[in-house]
């Protein structure tokens with residue numbers, strides 16, 4: 076049950092008092108004037124009468140203000156004649172007025188109305204104070220939780236109030252710090268104090284709205300915290316600042332994080348790898364300088380865009396879909412990508428794209444780190460190609476050794492086998508002639524293989540030179556025709572040479588030996604690989620360029636081998652049981668020669684129909700005019716008319732014997748020296764010597780040294796150097812030593828005679 080409202084009844088006349096209390100006491104608790112005044116007294120309403128002359132009149136004001144902020148209602152009872160006076164109190168201290176005589180209903184209505192107002196006032200006040208209290212508590216909590224220290228500096232006394240949080244922040248209990256200003260100034264870092272004091276003084280002299288400061292502040296432990304302070308001034312009525320009020324916030328962690336952030340940002344910025352960060356939707360929000368360098372796009376050009384402008388088109392949409400699905404599912408994506416830069420050039424990157432999560436585990440961003448691997452990739456590709464090449468070359472070499480061994484053994488077998496029969500006196504002259512023929516053919520074949528190997532080695536060493544001279548082309552081709560005619564006829568192949576103007580002479584200037592070699596290779600291949608039909612060869616003139624062709628109706632070459640066959644040791648036929656012989660060197664030598672002479676070589680071919688090889692050469696080539704070796708000779712023994720004394724410097728007995736045989740029956744008298752020293756000695760004593768055939772490689776003293784010495788006393792004596800397969804450098808060395816000419820071993824009789832003849836005629 077609600078408590079009864081309390082009414083203080085301030086009525087002096089006992090009769091009136093009685094009447095009123097009778098009307099009210101059933102419903103209200105009446106407090107009599109005797110109990111009043113009492114500081115602790117609590118009541119809800121005052122009823123007073125005859126206010127103008129009441130002795131209680133003055134206490135109304137006091138009581139009203141004591142009750143403040145609660146509303147204390149006052150009801151005045153007045154006689155008719157005093158109504159005006161009583162009304163004068165209304166709005167000041169009195170809230171309601173009743174003109175006597177009073178009836179119970181009216182009194183109750185007025186009292187109830189005033190009590191209701193009183194009640195509302197109490198409720199209002201209660202809720203206000205509750206909110207206020209709540210706010211205060213929240214403020215305290217926030218200050219505590221935010222770790223904010225407060226200070227209040229009295230500018231007149233110079234004393235400072237430091238809040239408990241302020242003290243706690245730097246490790247002190249509430250009672251450990253005095254209210255002196257030095258508690259602050261002594262703790263500011265020595266490097267910061269001057270700046271801080273100067274800013275505070277400036278502020279005091281001329282305040283600005285947003286005062287704040289950052290400085291290092293010593294903790295009880297001696298370490299320094301970073302403090303952020305904000306403050307404002309409080310002024311007195313005259314507008315003079317009397318207090319400065321502020322806060323301390325510990326920002327040490329922020330500072331550390333800021334420093335870390337700066338470091339990381341700088342590291343990202345300076346990193347050579349490309350980095351870009353996008354928002355959740357894939358729109359770029361940051362790129363570093365590595366990105367700009369690699370892609371060519373500036374930050375301004377790409378911010379807000381999706382990185383798909385980098386797509387090169389190499390990767391499919393499906394590829395990018397999978398990438399996006401991987402990262403939006405919260406996983407890292409790693410792999411190689413081909414991107415396109417601003418200039419439209421493609422480049423390869425090793426990319427690592429990862430999602431960034433917030434504290435709740437939601438994806439907020441994506442970070443893409445990309446490293447340029449274009450060069451690396453190129454190198455790896457090149458390495459793979461090189462490795463494959465090396466492996467291929469290895470296989471080829473094995474195949475070559477296999478072939479070459481077969482190619483060398485076949486003629487050698489014939490030479491060794493048939494030469495054994497020759498010593499048999501019972502051998503018929505017919506067979507002897509047949510065997511000798513086989514031996515000669517086999518030797519030629521052997522020589523040609525060794526010759527090819529030697530040429531390849533010279534080409535590979537880059538020592539092969541072009542030796543140009545003028546010669547007549549038509550007769551040269553006619554000669555080749557004659558050489559191959561019999562061979563072709565034996566195979567029932569119709570060989571034809573097609574000359575531009577057969578009856579006229581066509582002089583050209585080029586390397587005759589190399590041209591002959593190329594044509595020989597192509598013609599002999601054409602005959603070798605043709606079972607029936609024809610082989611045609613010839614040339615046409617295209618401006619300054621000669622285009623040669625060799626056409627056959629042979630087995631043909633599959634298209635995929637058209638480039639391959641020009642590589643060393645390459646043959647279409649790879650089986651062990653090969654039908655056609657050959658070392659696989661001819662075409663590679665031909666190609667190298669054609670290119671040395673500034674031309675190119677190619678072919679058209681169809682399997683089982685035939686092939687046509689073409690090559691071009693420039694026939695007026697003034698470059699590389701080196702000495703020329705005229706190996707081809709046409710001398711005969713009888714042409715050496717006069718008796719000639721020939722000194723042969725040769726350490727190998729078989730070679731010397733061969734020479735003796737080659738020159739037997741001529742007018743040449745042969746003297747032998749077995750080394751350089753002997754050759755020099757013989758020359759000093761024997762004045763008959765007309766010519767020397769000087770081997771270069773000899774024991775004790777080599778041919779070059781011997782020649783040099785001989786030249787000192789016989790400057791005019793013709794000396795021909797004889798060398799095994801040697802390079803131009805070796806030949807030049809011999810010429811420099813004083814030799815007049817040279818001849819390469821093994822040599823044919825005609826070539827030797829021709830050289831001797833030439834020297835004797837000088």
Ligand code: ADP
Pocket residue numbers: 596600601604627629630631632640645646647648656657658659660661662663686
């Ligand atoms: P070789 O003839 O000594 O094997 P080449 O280098 O001259 O070496 O030729 C390489 C290969 O090219 C031959 O083994 C052969 O497979 C193919 N070839 C060359 N010329 C012809 C041709 N006229 N017809 C068919 N195949 C040919």
